[in-house]
Amino acid sequence: MTPEALLGGFIDAPVQSAHAFRAGLEALARPGTLHSLTGATPPAPMSVAAGVLILTLCDGTTPVHLAGHHDSDAIRDWVTFHVGAPLVTAEKAMFAIGTWAAMQPVGRFAIGQPDYPDRSATLIVEMPTLAPSGPHLSGPRLSGPGIKGEARLALPETAAFVRNRALFPLGFDCFFTAGSLVAGLPRSTNVEAN
Amino acid sequence: MTAPLPALAAVDSVAQPDHGRDERAGFHPEQPDVQHDRSREDHAKDQPVEKVVMALHAAHPEKGSMTDYNFAYLDEQTKRMIRRAILKGIAIPGYQVPFASREMPMPYGWGTGGVQVTAACLTPDDTLKVIDQGADDTTNAVSIRKFFQRTAGVAVTEATTEATIIQTRHRIPETALTKGQILVYQVPIPEPLRFLEPRETETRKMHELEEYGLMHVKLYEDIARHGTIATSYDYPVKVEGRYVMDPSPIPKFDNPKLSDNPAIQLFGAGREQRIYALPPHTHVVSLDFDDHPFVASKAAHDCDLCAAQDSYLDEVITDDQGSRMFVCSDTDFCRSRREAGHLGRLGTPLSEVEQ
Numbered sequence: 346m347t348p349e350a351l352l353g354g355f356i357d358a359p360v361q362s363a364h365a366f367r368a369g370l371e372a373l374a375r376p377g378t379l380h381s382l383t384g385a386t387p388p389a390p391m392s393v394a395a396g397v398l399i400l401t402l403c404d405g406t407t408p409v410h411l412a413g414h415h416d417s418d419a420i421r422d423w424v425t426f427h428v429g430a431p432l433v434t435a436e437k438a439m440f441a442i443g444t445w446a447a448m449q450p451v452g453r454f455a456i457g458q459p460d461y462p463d464r465s466a467t468l469i470v471e472m473p474t475l476a477p478s479g480p481h482l483s484g485p486r487l488s489g490p491g492i493k494g495e496a497r498l499a500l501p502e503t504a505a506f507v508r509n510r511a512l513f514p515l516g517f518d519c520f521f522t523a524g525s526l527v528a529g530l531p532r533s534t535n536v537e538a539n
Numbered sequence: 540m541t542a543p544l545p546a547l548a549a550v551d552s553v554a555q556p557d558h559g560r561d562e563r564a565g566f567h568p569e570q571p572d573v574q575h576d577r578s579r580e581d582h583a584k585d586q587p588v589e590k591v592v593m594a595l596h597a598a599h600p601e602k603g604s605m606t607d608y609n610f611a612y613l614d615e616q617t618k619r620m621i622r623r624a625i626l627k628g629i630a631i632p633g634y635q636v637p638f639a640s641r642e643m644p645m646p647y648g649w650g651t652g653g654v655q656v657t658a659a660c661l662t663p664d665d666t667l668k669v670i671d672q673g674a675d676d677t678t679n680a681v682s683i684r685k686f687f688q689r690t691a692g693v694a695v696t697e698a699t700t701e702a703t704i705i706q707t708r709h710r711i712p713e714t715a716l717t718k719g720q721i722l723v724y725q726v727p728i729p730e731p732l733r734f735l736e737p738r739e740t741e742t743r744k745m746h747e748l749e750e751y752g753l754m755h756v757k758l759y760e761d762i763a764r765h766g767t768i769a770t771s772y773d774y775p776v777k778v779e780g781r782y783v784m785d786p787s788p789i790p791k792f793d794n795p796k797l798s799d800n801p802a803i804q805l806f807g808a809g810r811e812q813r814i815y816a817l818p819p820h821t822h823v824v825s826l827d828f829d830d831h832p833f834v835a836s837k838a839a840h841d842c843d844l845c846a847a848q849d850s851y852l853d854e855v856i857t858d859d860q861g862s863r864m865f866v867c868s869d870t871d872f873c874r875s876r877r878e879a880g881h882l883g884r885l886g887t888p889l890s891e892v893e894q
């Protein structure tokens with residue numbers, strides 16, 4: 346384990362994780378809204394927001410999958426030291442962290458069981474930027490629980506989220522992270538391309 | 540199609556059928572009356588607040604300030620577990636997520652489920668309001684408020700508009716909630732189908748298959764017997780066209796406030812170990828029939844203190860001759876109206892009271 350693995354955790358875990366949970370809760374409860382997550386400095390390429398989510402939600406009882414470039418020695422050590430989560434394959438993960446491309450195919454992740462739809466994976470998807478829409482990204486329309494009327498959020502694609510919604514009440518749930526920003530996309534959200 | 544997760548041992552254990560549950564709940568098929576449950580819960584209130592506070596001191600004799608407890612009482616691993624359950628509840632509105640409920644330094648009837656959800660949500664920046672049947676000043680509400688002042692150092696309020704988190708037993712505030720607020724319900728019986736089917740494995744199957752016909756039959760039997768749907772508390776709702784959900788024993792007058800509410804609504808059942816949720820602006824419909832539509836009824840009176848025509852009223856016996864008055868169950872709402880100059884049949888202007 347590298348000395349760097351010991352750094353970058355919460356200084357005041359009870360209070361920092363309380364603030365982080367509230368931001369994550371607001372993000373998932375109001376799909377399309379952006380919230381700030383700060384207080385962790387995980388090794389690159391993991392974002393601050395993804396690191397904060399891991400510190401807040403993961404522990405020895407939550408198998409974690411590190412996808413693609415996030416499956417580095419530095420990040421493995423950091424996750425192991427700070428939360429003690431078992432590192433597992435995509436199929437066994439309760440949480441997964443990586444870029445959308447690295448998470449493919451997303452059909453590998455747990456979507457819950459018909460009688461226990463909560464036993465499903467939460468994907469923390471690292472994004473280059475996070476915005477309702479941008480110069481190259483015109484976010485798809487979001488509607489459903491948590492959204493008054495409609496919202497917009499630039500997503501890495503549309504089809505996968507349309508398929509995921511069709512599985513409801515099964516499905517995976519997503520946090521999108523970039524820098525210290527987070528947005529949520531629960532399985533209940535209807536996603537429509539422009 | 541489905542890829543099951545390796546379930547947590549703790550969560551798995553609470554998902555097992557519990558054949559003693561229906562007995563403990565005091566909820567029997569032939570007596571599907573929430574009043575039973577309410578009276579059972581009220582037994583817990585026999586224990587005075589001083590006793591609970593003393594129990595806290597006894598556990599930590601030399602202590603007393605918030606710094607002696609972990610923030611918001613619960614340990615970090617427990618809060619993480621509850622937080623994960625809350626997020627899955629938000630993702631699947633109306634679905635009951637199992638969680639491993641912890642012992643709290645208060646009896647179950649005091650709302651330990653709500654207390655654990657509140658503990659998992661609180662930050663030091665929050666302003667907490669606690670109500671019991673609409674009132675901020677009952678033993679139960681005062682005790683929970685003190686508990687979080689002590690363990691989380693949060694600000695408290697009785698004003699609905701100032702609160703960021705409101706923990707409630709059996710009411711939704713009259714004052715409209717706003718974006719950014721969280722309403723935490725204390726839930727005694729989270730399973731709306733429990734009085735039809737005592738076995739957890741069976742009710743879980745019924746939710747899976749959306750087998751809600753029996754619930755409609757029960758409501759229709761009400762109509763056959765009473766000419767109307769007699770259920771006045773705990774009135775079942777359907778969430779986003781999918782899960783039938785128990786709104787906790789709120790009066791059905793409050794049911795319309797569940798739907799399209801700008802606040803996050805979280806439900807915690809401690810003894811039954813379930814958490815469920817309604818994200819903001821979730822579509823919630825009270826079950827009814829075309830020929831007997833749902834009516835959010837209340838006593839046909841105005842508040843005798845503040846003259847409100849549209850608030851839920853408690854009937855209060857005022858002397859042993861049987862004189863009675865109707866007053867808002869929401870004490871903050873009623874006081875705010877009187878402060879604004881509204882005066883009911885038996886109300887006294889606040890300025891006179893103060894003099």
Ligand SMILES: [Zn+2]
Pocket residue numbers: 842843844845846847850866867872873874876
């Ligand atoms: Zn009144």
